[in-house]
Amino acid sequence: MNILVCISNVPDTTTKVKFSDNNTRLDTAGIQWVINPWDELSLTRALELKDDASSAVKQVSVAHVGPVSSEPTIRKALAIGADNAYRVNIEPADAFQVAAALAEVVKAGQFDVILCGIESSDYNGSNVGSMLAEFLDLPSVSAISNLKIEGGQAVITREIDGGKEIVTVPSPFVGVVQKGIAKEPRIAAMRGIMMARSKPITIVEAPGAEALSSFIGFEPPQPRAACKFVDPENAGQLIEMLQNEAKVI
């Protein structure tokens, strides 16, 4: 069984986001780029499954859509433990383009499980994984909080709106992964960082689909009114304010 983990390259989650060119572009000056947190958890779970012989996972690959400047993030995934990587050499404008490009990687390989994070922490789209599945005409399961391989079959826990379900789908399938899939992201050890240097990154030149949407501008959120403080000795007064002033209880 082979697993492909799709990874996105995003600003570190503590980044103070700024925009340039009259608020039409992200100002990338000084940004630290990291693997999207949910993709990192997906990769961690894929590697845990590979470590467990009963899962019979032979290979964990990663795929990324982006220019050469995102290779440090791909190397990081290899250092964490992925066996090899694919990079589709385009600068995508929207999720539709990303998913179309990833579909080329999947079609050219032999993957049984394709994992994507539920969203990326930059544009918060939650789109790529399920779009990829539709491009490939594969089943997809979303909001996965647990993934096991039992007797060659994926056994999945997914969150639904109002509970959880245990489901199975035949391989190959696309799994869209959320929190809970792995406890902590795996961290690269020195040995892994050394080994990553010699692991292969296959460059894929895809013609690329046309983007369907375009970002035309950004705006900062509206500032909130200043905090009103209530004396802790008289904390009950807060409830009265919430009832009569804010009218929310």
Add this chain to the structure above:
Amino acid sequence: MRTEKNYKHMSVLIYAENWDGKFKKLTFELASYGAEVAELLGTNLVAVSIGKVEESELKKLGNYGVKKVVAADHELLKHLDSKAYTSVIAQAAQKEGAKVIVIASNNAGKSIAPRLSVKLKAALGSGVNKLPLSTEPFVVSKKVFSGNAFAHLSLNTDVKIITLMQNSFDLAEKVVEPVIENFALELDGAAVKTVVKDVQKHEGNILLSDAEIVISGGRGMKSADNWQPILELAELLNAATACSRPVSDEGWRPHEEHTGQTGKIIAPNLYFAIGISGATQHLAGVSSSKYIVAINPDKSAPIFEAAQYGIVGDAMKVLPKLVEAVKEIKNK
């Protein structure tokens, strides 16, 4: 498939999701939103319902401007299969000449809308929080960078898909008598691949994503044993309970309760952050709340910059006072 001449008429289409045959407030928010968009475009609002829903329930959609309900009930559609559900909504969209399709930005919606976007080659704006900023070009506003900014996204195809954030659009009553139509589906049984082995329904207190009020505890609560007053306050206020990441990492509370950038993103009317310092990653999950109340012993904690009401103090001393005050107003 997308050519104009195939459309007999135009519409705005919502996916009216049900839970055990009943609609929730979220479904009616979608209808209210869809009705406004239909008015902007000078067209009608149609809803597609999937699964078993009684006619009396379907008719409730008419209270929020839905003029026609296309009801797709089929044995194969008992559980969510993203591919099959996408196929049903795509068929309804084509039949009704949908120009804009509105779906909830929840777990089900997020698994359907992107597939639909590829199937119909229709641009998708996901996590939209208000009415389109313009219709020519069609521009929507959405949260990006986990709430640190809003983006204006232009949807550049003939058919557009929007997923709408929960609690971002007020209900607007607009009573019409809807036409209910049973949808004769084309569905290939072999194509439904998701097999549901077990369902664990959320039991007990109110669901986090549905709650108007959320009481959330952080590391400042110090121990899982200290949660009793939070649970009590939640019960009194008919609120859901939540927590920050360190709390779920420690196992003090289940990970389903983790609100924040990598956990649940919520937008209740009132959010209590108790013993939560307010790191960027936590605020990313709760910043769309209408009101935030912060209780923290550290006056310089960043949570007070996001909050409208604050108490600088020890949660274990403050919480019993809040519980008493709520009991008092309830007894009035």
